[in-house]
Amino acid sequence: MRKVIGVLEGDYIGPEIMKEALKILHVVEKRHHHQFEIVPLEASGKAFDRYGHHLPPATLAKAETCDALLKGPFGGPPEQMNDPKWSSVEREAILPLREHFRLYTNLRGIRSFESLFHLSPVKEHIIRDIDVLIVRELTSGMYYGEKKETVSGGERQFSDVEAYTESEIRKIAVKAFEYAKKRKKKVTLVAKSNVLKSSVLWREVVNEVAGFYPDVENDYMHVDNAAMQLILNPRQFDVLLTSNMFGDILSDEASVLPGSIGLIPSASLGDSSFGLFEPIHGSAPNIAGKNIANPISAILCVALMFTYSFGLAAEAAHIEKAVTTTLHAGYRTADLFRSGDDPQKLLGTSQMGDAIARAL
Amino acid sequence: MRKVIGVLEGDYIGPEIMKEALKILHVVEKRHHHQFEIVPLEASGKAFDRYGHHLPPATLAKAETCDALLKGPFGGPPEQMNDPKWSSVEREAILPLREHFRLYTNLRGIRSFESLFHLSPVKEHIIRDIDVLIVRELTSGMYYGEKKETVSGGERQFSDVEAYTESEIRKIAVKAFEYAKKRKKKVTLVAKSNVLKSSVLWREVVNEVAGFYPDVENDYMHVDNAAMQLILNPRQFDVLLTSNMFGDILSDEASVLPGSIGLIPSASLGDSSFGLFEPIHGSAPNIAGKNIANPISAILCVALMFTYSFGLAAEAAHIEKAVTTTLHAGYRTADLFRSGDDPQKLLGTSQMGDAIARAL
Ligand SMILES: CC(C)[C@H](C(=O)O)[C@@H](O)C(=O)O
Numbered sequence: 058m059r060k061v062i063g064v065l066e067g068d069y070i071g072p073e074i075m076k077e078a079l080k081i082l083h084v085v086e087k088r089h090h091h092q093f094e095i096v097p098l099e100a101s102g103k104a105f106d107r108y109g110h111h112l113p114p115a116t117l118a119k120a121e122t123c124d125a126l127l128k129g130p131f132g133g134p135p136e137q138m139n140d141p142k143w144s145s146v147e148r149e150a151i152l153p154l155r156e157h158f159r160l161y162t163n164l165r166g167i168r169s170f171e172s173l174f175h176l177s178p179v180k181e182h183i184i185r186d187i188d189v190l191i192v193r194e195l196t197s198g199m200y201y202g203e204k205k206e207t208v209s210g211g212e213r214q215f216s217d218v219e220a221y222t223e224s225e226i227r228k229i230a231v232k233a234f235e236y237a238k239k240r241k242k243k244v245t246l247v248a249k250s251n252v253l254k255s256s257v258l259w260r261e262v263v264n265e266v267a268g269f270y271p272d273v274e275n276d277y278m279h280v281d282n283a284a285m286q287l288i289l290n291p292r293q294f295d296v297l298l299t300s301n302m303f304g305d306i307l308s309d310e311a312s313v314l315p316g317s318i319g320l321i322p323s324a325s326l327g328d329s330s331f332g333l334f335e336p337i338h339g340s341a342p343n344i345a346g347k348n349i350a351n352p353i354s355a356i357l358c359v360a361l362m363f364t365y366s367f368g369l370a371a372e373a374a375h376i377e378k379a380v381t382t383t384l385h386a387g388y389r390t391a392d393l394f395r396s397g398d399d400p401q402k403l404l405g406t407s408q409m410g411d412a413i414a415r416a417l
Numbered sequence: 418m419r420k421v422i423g424v425l426e427g428d429y430i431g432p433e434i435m436k437e438a439l440k441i442l443h444v445v446e447k448r449h450h451h452q453f454e455i456v457p458l459e460a461s462g463k464a465f466d467r468y469g470h471h472l473p474p475a476t477l478a479k480a481e482t483c484d485a486l487l488k489g490p491f492g493g494p495p496e497q498m499n500d501p502k503w504s505s506v507e508r509e510a511i512l513p514l515r516e517h518f519r520l521y522t523n524l525r526g527i528r529s530f531e532s533l534f535h536l537s538p539v540k541e542h543i544i545r546d547i548d549v550l551i552v553r554e555l556t557s558g559m560y561y562g563e564k565k566e567t568v569s570g571g572e573r574q575f576s577d578v579e580a581y582t583e584s585e586i587r588k589i590a591v592k593a594f595e596y597a598k599k600r601k602k603k604v605t606l607v608a609k610s611n612v613l614k615s616s617v618l619w620r621e622v623v624n625e626v627a628g629f630y631p632d633v634e635n636d637y638m639h640v641d642n643a644a645m646q647l648i649l650n651p652r653q654f655d656v657l658l659t660s661n662m663f664g665d666i667l668s669d670e671a672s673v674l675p676g677s678i679g680l681i682p683s684a685s686l687g688d689s690s691f692g693l694f695e696p697i698h699g700s701a702p703n704i705a706g707k708n709i710a711n712p713i714s715a716i717l718c719v720a721l722m723f724t725y726s727f728g729l730a731a732e733a734a735h736i737e738k739a740v741t742t743t744l745h746a747g748y749r750t751a752d753l754f755r756s757g758d759d760p761q762k763l764l765g766t767s768q769m770g771d772a773i774a775r776a777l
């Protein structure tokens with residue numbers, strides 16, 4: 058298979074972990090006789106320094122010629138949040154990228170690694186065998202709704218609109234039911250229909266879509282209850298379908314279950330096979346340049362790209378297995394290391410990449 | 418002290434647990450020579466059956482003559498959610514009650530009980546000594562913003578508006594800083610200022626208010642990160658200040674930490690000492706009428722009422738201590754009972770009330 062892959066390496070630890078992701082990509086490429094052309098794409102901090110834009114038009118134009126994008130984390134240090142270089146990365150790069158490619162489906166799979174149960178803040182009997190797929194709407198809702206500043210009676214009012222149309226809900230609901238069909242056959246819609254009008258439409262349209270999937274269970278939960286249930290009993294979920302804002306909160310909450318945020322990749326997809334794959338963690342300026350960041354989420358992004366954009370299920374499974382094997386053998390990056398672990402097996406970023414490459 | 422207390426007993430387990438709350442109230446009344454007049458107020462299911470209203474005007478009129486309200490959970494069984502008796506309890510009773518009395522501040526204190534650490538889904542080293550006060554805005558935001566149904570291009574769009582004015586934010590921020598002053602002197606504002614306009618106003622106004630409290634630390638966290646941090650490291654929080662919608666989600670999430678939702682009371686307050694005090698859990702139709710519900714959250718509501726509405730700090734501390742002592746002595750309601758616990762100490766709802774009354 059020949060594929061063109063755009064790489065947005067990201068800020069701070071971004072280039073370090075993306076390098077390991079590409080290392081793994083190239084091992085698979087050789088092993089399975091594929092041809093992957095890598096197209097470096099400039100964005101975020103470095104693009105801002107060079108062009109005064111976080112997402113230059115040339116980057117978007119080149120990205121359009123790619124079959125998929127691998128993206129590192131964008132963003133700067135908390136102390137520099139008011140610096141123009143960092144203050145608008147979200148609004149100037151992250152949100153426009155999702156919108157430009159109409160990537161309305163964000164997927165995060167939450168699974169626990171047996172060899173890392175002890176790292177979870179949650180007790181082992183709760184996280185054992187969890188497998189939740191969070192399907193978050195990504196290009197509508199409050200993120201993209203009308204924003205207003207008005208003044209009345211001498212004081213300001215700022216507002217955001219949470220708006221959804223039937224078709225926006227329908228197309229992501231169909232995806233959720235399709236995924237569920239290949240999994241444990243249950244979709245749980247999470248919304249707040251006892252308070253929000255938009256949630257009432259979500260329930261209505263999801264019920265309609267569910268009619269076409271008689272073999273998939275169609276469940277509903279209020280968002281406040283879901284925030285409890287994800288910690289009390291995450292095994293009750295198979296596919297969790299929700300809006301952009303609720304998905305942002307719930308997927309981050311659920312990401313604590315496996316024990317380190319450095320383990321979780323995400324996929325953002327639209328109507329075609331084109332997708333954007335990125336770790337869910339940030340750019341971690343405090344540990345950048347030290348070869349200590351965990352490259353596993355970036356490496357697992359390659360597996361997600363194989364699954365969702367290229368249909369290379371066997372290759373994806375190889376990568377996932379290599380990661381599990383490496384962790385099972387006791388190898389750890391600093392975020393996964395605890396006193397009592399074998400110091401010989403504490404690895405740097407590139408050494409973890411090498412270990413996973415060997416396990417392939 | 419003479420006080421008039423309105424009691425909305427609530428649905429299903431509501432009357433059972435409220436009875437125990439009043440039992441404790443009367444013990445304190447005698448012990449400390451107070452006079453508490455109880456005014457029963459009709460609302461929710463029974464009021465709907467009798468008057469076709471979940472919150473009859475007569476109930477509101479009588480409630481206005483009270484110094485504080487004790488409220489049991491409102492709501493019906495999930496299977497009957499489309500029954501008019503239950504479908505609009507939130508919109509017809511819960512939200513109007515908050516709005517009518519301008520109870521814009523909702524408080525939930527999250528603390529763990531040493532004798533119940535084993536019940537928490539989260540590991541003991543994380544929940545030991547937590548003491549988080551969640552200050553949630555309760556009468557604005559998406560809950561009360563404009564709701565619209567529009568049709569365009571043959572499809573419907575439903576929307577909700579998250580809107581805040583400077584004064585709405587300012588008055589709750591002042592409360593948060595006042596509480597923090599008497600606690601560990603830290604306020605963490607939780608919002609989503611990298612995406613939402615309304616969150617930008619929250620940050621601005623909270624920073625302004627913080628200027629008047631130089632001795633209180635003023636911190637900020639995005640809501641997705643807060644959803645992680647509440648599980649990873651809840652001890653970092655003292656006062657967590659947030660909007661109505663985010664507060665709904667985060668306070669339910671945090672409520673899993675102590676090990677049972679049956680332990681957590683809440684206070685809803687306005688500009689005066691008048692307040693509404695209610696457990697955070699639901700009406701639990703599945704266990705109603707069996708004398709097995711946990712009355713502790715309702716009993717702790719009495720303590721909150723003493724603290725926030727009546728300024729009776731010593732009386733409040735007595736109740737809280739009696740609850741801790743009773744749990745420490747091994748007494749359990751069914752939700753708190755685990756195999757290995759002493760079956761002799763498994764108590765029904767009214768027996769738990771008696772045990773706490775004895776401990777007073
Ligand atoms: C950086 C931010 C805009 C983004 C979001 O809120 O979507 C992030 O939190 C995420 O979940 O990808």
Ligand SMILES: CC(C)[C@H](C(=O)O)[C@@H](O)C(=O)O
Nearest residue numbers: 251252281507511512665697
């Ligand atoms: C019942 C519902 C309207 C309510 C809310 O969302 O405020 C409840 O969840 C709460 O937190 O008190």
